[in-house]
Amino acid sequence: MSKKTYARALLFGRWYRNDIDEQGNETVEYAELSSDGSFEFTFITLDVNGVIIEQVTELGDWGLVADIHFTLTKNELINDEIYAADLNNDDNYQVYKVLSLDHKKFHYQHRLTNEEYIMTRVVDNTGHC
Numbered sequence: 001m002s003k004k005t006y007a008r009a010l011l012f013g014r015w016y017r018n019d020i021d022e023q024g025n026e027t028v029e030y031a032e033l034s035s036d037g038s039f040e041f042t043f044i045t046l047d048v049n050g051v052i053i054e055q056v057t058e059l060g061d062w063g064l065v066a067d068i069h070f071t072l073t074k075n076e077l078i079n080d081e082i083y084a085a086d087l088n089n090d091d092n093y094q095v096y097k098v099l100s101l102d103h104k105k106f107h108y109q110h111r112l113t114n115e116e117y118i119m120t121r122v123v124d125n126t127g128h129c
Contacts, residue, residue, distance in 0.1 A: 006101045008064045009035070015106060015119035024048040031119060037061050039071060060085070060092075069096045069108055 015031040030042045039062045045054040057077035063070050073085045073092040085092045096108040099116070106119040 003066045004098070005066045006064060006098050010101050010103060011062075011064055011069075011106065014122035014124075016122050017117060017119045025053065026050075029119070030122075033062055037063060041071075041073075058085070064098070067098045069098050070094065 011033045012035050013033065015033070016029070018026055018028045020026050025048065026046045028044045028046070030044075032040045038060070040057060040059055042055065042057045044052060047053050058073045059075040059077065059082070060071060060073040062072075071094045073094075074087070075085055076083050095111045096117075097111055099107040099109055101107070104121050106121075107116065108119075109116045
């Protein structure tokens with residue numbers, strides 16, 4: 001059985017996803033994956049009334065090899081202050097299996113929890129893909 005291989009360049013750019021938890025709170029993720037291997041992920045949690053409960057921005061490195069996507073969080077941005085992430089904390093290292101990837105959609109699964117995520121590309125210029 002051969003492994004599926006995805007082009008790393010397909011991930012360059014900005015992505016978006018949102019989920020609703022059991023309490024009705026919405027989590028929104030904005031991701032920017034740069035060609036130099038750096039990332040910026042912003043997670044915003046909103047209550048049922050749309051009020052921001054929490055906002056965290058993570059900065060770090062990412063990669064894609066065959067069908068494996070991985071991230072390493074190095075810094076967190078909280079209230080406009082950058083803090084170094086604890087690189088001894090296992091939660092700052094994540095790995096995912098890519099289930100599908102094209103220029104519009106990124107579907108992936110966490111290798112430990114099996115949680116699946118679907119991100120949609122953010123297009124800045126309407127009519128241009």
